[in-house]
Amino acid sequence: MNPPSHVINLDGEVIIVLLNADSLFTEPSEDMITHRFPHNLPELNDTIQNTAKDMKRPEDYIETPKTIFGGKRKGKKKKGGYKNVRAPLEPISPPTEEPAIAEEYAIAEAPAIAEAPAIAEEPAIAEEPPAEEPIEQPFETNLVFESANRGYFRIQVSAKHLMLASSVFRKILTGSWKESITFLEKGSVEITAESWDIEALLILLRAIHGQQYQIPRKLTLEMLAKVTVLADYYECKEAVYIWTTTWIDALGEELPKTYCRDLFLWLWISWFFQLPAQFKDSTSTIMSLSNDWISNLGLPVSDKVTEAMNNCREEAIDNLIRRLHQTRRDLLDGSRGCGFECSSIMYGALTKEMQLNNLLSPRPTPPFPSLSYKCLVQKVLSFKSPQWYSRPSSYSSYGSSHHHICLHSSFPFLFGTLNEFIRGLDLHNLNG
Template sequence: MDRATHVIDPDGEVIIVLQNANAPFAAISEEKPAAEDPAPEWPAEVAVQPAEWPAEAAAEEPEWPVEVAVEPAEWPVGVEADEPAPEWPSTAAEHAPAGPATEEAIDRLTEGPADEPVGGVAEESAAERPAEPRVAEQLEENCVRIQVSAKHLILASSVFKKILKGGWKESVTYLQEGSVEITADSWDTEALLIMLRILHCQSYSIPRKLSLEMLAKVAVLADYYDCREAVDLLASTWINALDEAIPTRYSRDLMLWLWVAWYFRLPAEFKKATATAMSWSHDWIDTLGLPIPDKIIRSIEDRRNGKITDLILQIQNIRDQLQSDNKGCGFECSSIMYGALTKQMHQNTLLSRGPIAPFPRLRYGLLVQSVQSLKSPAWCEPGRRYSGFSQRHTCSYSTFKLLFGDLNDTIEGLDPDGLMHL
């Protein structure tokens, strides 16, 4: 085996070759609006049907320029004009199915060309040929190679067990030669080393404090290689040492927390994270590529849409009751409150909108705060003169706070135990 970059077990039979190390992790999708974009208090899109991508959004294929086939290519250097032009390589070979090379084909490749080309063209083409071996060497240099023990991997991870003992090509090589290389792609180097040291019981080399992002990376690795039981031993230590609290607004860190809380089975943290996601997300939930189960995302979006629908229906229902005199202590009371509510609904483009999900760019928390900040009118009782003292009309319908009651701007979080059975 080639020399390892990191040695966890000097007698290890396995080299893990990590390609494309430290690739971007949990990146926010550019197609979705940023979480910090301000949302209007009563957005016009409240009742808009799920938006389709506009026809103009699809990039049109550029037309080929007319000049593509104007003049034939110049003759290569060293080729006489009366000699036949060198042919382009056949495209049939490019599309031929890959398969094992036969002995005859290998002999043809090693023997070289049957005839020498004319006038040194071969020398120039060889000089101009792309340096494929150099590219391969550069890719190899960028790889991280970690020497580990096959036995430790097999005992702790069902995925490594299948690779080394499941009849795959790596397992055949391992059984025949006693050593093997296993490729991995795009993992964070530090997170992978932490997980592998845990599998090798090297607790003295494992940090006792991780950042939220590093903890999420380790959890993704443990989930992928199916070795949660081994990583669980240190999970509580890492979580208790975290500096990052669960955010109170929808953000990338909130989704990292949601993933960590779900994977390490932290019911209180999971409930708090899902409550914030439902209350303060203004669109669909972006998992950031984290392996959060679809049932969690569906449950978050369904409850968010349901709570927004309920609140909009409540607003419309109170307006209808004021109009029909089912609310209000009298004609003046219901009329004045109806007019104030209708006016503010109209100003905020909510008057003619219906409660239709998925409510793009609408946060439930902001909607509640907007209802709580509705301005209530003030008027005096009929037949009474103003005598210098406030004689404002007061009844159980005279303010919007009394009409709507106490509204909580936070939706209750999800119960992880209930989701386990979905």
């Protein structure tokens, strides 16, 4: 039997066999690529792993030879996700030596030269290697045996700690599956996992075993998302919950203001740790900037969260389009405008602007593909209000025409105050 590559507990009875480590995690959606590359250029995302959304739980397994957690994502692969594949380095060929006959020929042709007195050569001074750029120090994992296959790891852990912290591991080791029977008969067992990030898994296992001094105080946003996905999947949130403030404060970064993958990582982290302010901000930005149906990118965010975001986005866009068409009807029937000329001119200007911005015919309908709420508001705010001159009053024989000014001759007044961002979701309401 191969020795463990990582030892969390030296007396541990369980070996977690991690296969296909460090696989893809949370691929960006097509509309994210459109936001970043308007000309449909592919985006290379970070090398990451699959998430637990599409992975089976222990209760889904019946009489299988090995319980595999993680698994590869089933179904058709989403478009727009690109693997960051590192091309293998090609060996550099040594310089080709010239044939010996050519060397002899060169010596024979060279004129004879008197030998110069030998000069003592100075000792060669060793060249200092170029200074390397600092790199991030890797997380120490107490490596005991390193397998030739970087996607394969064996981790020795304690069964008691697993069962106390995780209901999922407790079911595996005490249920009616093959692993639990083997554990009861032999006192040890191997449990297979797949597609997790090795560093994230080690952080979680050390938290489960109470090895707080070996857990890093600062994680990247992506690593924090990976650790929390694992904690959610194995149902051991309490093991990492005490690190909430430390990890969140150490991030030291504001939520993204663009529609990107990191924004969804923040959405998941704020949902997992129940952070109301970050949750409201992330949902507001997602709903305002998305130009398509909002998904969870494979993260285990509750379906009611994505459903609420899609409903709010569609409602906000639909309400603004309704306001435009209602204002146009009011100008047509004369209920808006200070007079015939005013309502007629404003009706014509509004109709032209709506047609130029594809808001008139055909009228946009839910789910409003290729249209974000913020983009729609910016279009409306860019509508140009017409300017014209009114004739002097009929009872005055003197006077000249003057620039027409009234409240109804301005689009900002007709539409009212428009905010570019939709109000974010309330975390407590969703939990309730």
